[in-house]
Amino acid sequence: MTYEELKREMARQKEEMTAKERMEAYNRGEEVDYQPYTLQASDPAMADIFGFTTTQFGTDFEVKSEVIRRKKEEFGLDSFNVGLGLKTIGGALGSVLKAPEHGIDYVEHHILQDYKEFDRLELTDPYTNPILSRILESAKRLKDRFPDISMTTSVAGPLSTAIAVRPVDLVLKDTIKRPEMLHKLLDLVVDCSLKWFEAFHNEFGAVGTNFSDPVTCMDVISKKQFDIFSLPYMKKLIDGTNAIMGSRPGAHICGKTSPIWSDLADAGLFSFSIDNCEDLETAKQMVGDRMRIAGNVPPVDVMREGSIDDVIASCIECMKKCGDNPAGYILNTGCQLPIGTPKANVEAFIYAARKYGRGARMGRLPKGLEDA
Secondary structure: OOOOHHHHHHHOOOOOOHHHHHHHHHOOOOOOOOOOOOOOOHHHHHHHHHOOOOHHHOOOOHHHHHHHHHHHHHHHHOEEOOOOOHHHHHHHHOOOEEEOOOOOOOOOOOOOOOHHHHHHHHOOOOOHHHHHHHHHHHHHHHHOOOOOEEEEEEEEEEEHHHHHOOHHHHHHHHHOOOOHHHHHHHHHHHHHHHHHHHHHHHHHHHOOOEEEEEEHHOOOOOOOHHHHHHHHHHHHHHHHHHHHHOOOOOOEEEOOOOHHHHHHHHHHOOOEEOOOOOOHHHHHHHHHHHHHEEEEOOOOHHOOOOOOOHHHHHHHHHHHOOOOOOOOOEEOOOOOOOOOOOOOHHHHHHHHHHOOOOOEEEEEOOOOOOOO
């Protein structure tokens, strides 16, 4: 399909529901106009598509507002997230963060090189911490500007937050050499995450929440390390979030995660976004009755590097594999939408969700797949 053909076909597609109406009806088990969809951590890629750098998006309120407005108008992405990135709490605790003009931030210096300094770390207060308070203030301004668009918030998972405070090689060594101190660090960072959710609830009431925890994948740690150092703190984060917001969070973990799917469902995770290296149908069979599944169009090979037809074919494949997941399914990318993704491929993703996801209902394949 050419881009001109895609635009003509999209012009014929009519939305019958808002994103909020669609999600509420889908959650009630009703048939909706088309498959609910999202794009994983899409803001940097969206800023790029609209001609802005990631630094402009992160620091300029008007640029951020423009991206939110155009995401809704051009792509139907009728929500925005004001949350903490993988390294934000590390920065709030004293690590030095750096960000290129157009790219992903990184830790230049970790605050906790030696556990002798651990007692100097204090539980972060989102109202007084200079890094967190700026983000909270931005959320207030954005909600004032976009009162009718749903706002969510997010944090990093426990282990991924820990490596923004202490270097990853030391954290992995801690699992053997300093487990008692690593437990203290993990307790602290989860408490910091929950303080963020508390502040957000104080300001905006109950909102949707999620966390990303790439360090927890089985490509980085073992199942034994997961059981001891990740799962208990994920459970603390999930239970704490539910106590604050009245709903359980969703999560995304990059890489291989199939050995821990049952653990995540047992821990009470509401939804799980699965990397494209894993199989949606297998996930559905293993945990689909207990956990909503999202995924997993390949973000690089398909979304950034593929053709319009590649994107459409991948969306169809994902919906065929998991569109009838008993606990529900969200069409999504397998990981963060990368900078450099063509606008045409984002439009192809949405076109496929609307055409082949037509007549979606939780636990049943979309009627639109009959045309695939």
